[in-house]
Amino acid sequence: MQNLDELYAMIVDRKKNPKKGSYTDYLFTEGLDKILKKVGEESTEVIVAAKNPGKPRGDGELVYESADLLYHLCVLWAQQGVTFDQIKAELAKREGLMSQFKDRPEIKDL
Numbered sequence: 001m002q003n004l005d006e007l008y009a010m011i012v013d014r015k016k017n018p019k020k021g022s023y024t025d026y027l028f029t030e031g032l033d034k035i036l037k038k039v040g041e042e043s044t045e046v047i048v049a050a051k052n053p054g055k056p057r058g059d060g061e062l063v064y065e066s067a068d069l070l071y072h073l074c075v076l077w078a079q080q081g082v083t084f085d086q087i088k089a090e091l092a093k094r095e096g097l098m099s100q101f102k103d104r105p106e107i108k109d110l
């Protein structure tokens with residue numbers, strides 16, 4: 001089983017130690033524009049999957065496309081020198097931030 005930490009570590013390793021025939025290596029070789037194009041494509045595929053549940057891979061379509069998007073986001077972070085720990089730290093900061101809204105019914109719909 002592969003969690004996101006392991007996936008990100010594997011991708012960073014592919015960047016440091018290029019492996020011939022690896023898709024990740026292909027993306028790093030092509031560079032930022034190619035990676036951004038893939039992130040854009042995969043984002044669109046997530047949206048299409050959510051709007052058309054069941055097509056073409058059945059109920060797993062949104063799951064499948066989301067996994068593709070997460071993988072390509074990890075490649076983008078590695079390409080740009082953003083660590084997965086930075087992403088987690090940013091999310092953790094928001095835990096405290098969001099709790100401020102709990103007792104503010106007037107902004108509950110934001």
Ligand SMILES: N=c1c2ncn([C@@H]3O[C@H](COP(=O)(O)OP(=O)(O)OP(=O)(O)O)[C@@H](O)[C@H]3O)c2ncn1[C@@H]1O[C@H](COP(=O)(O)O)[C@@H](O)[C@H]1O
Binds near residue numbers: 038
């Ligand atoms: N999680 C993934 C992963 N998710 C998606 N993909 C690849 O992303 C591509 C998306 O498919 P597309 O049809 O959109 O793209 P394509 O036509 O193959 O390629 P393009 O010409 O469009 O660039 C497929 O080739 C998938 O194999 C992934 N490739 C690798 N990983 C993981 O990355 C790690 C390193 O893998 P390698 O790069 O294969 O060594 C391993 O742990 C893998 O499990």
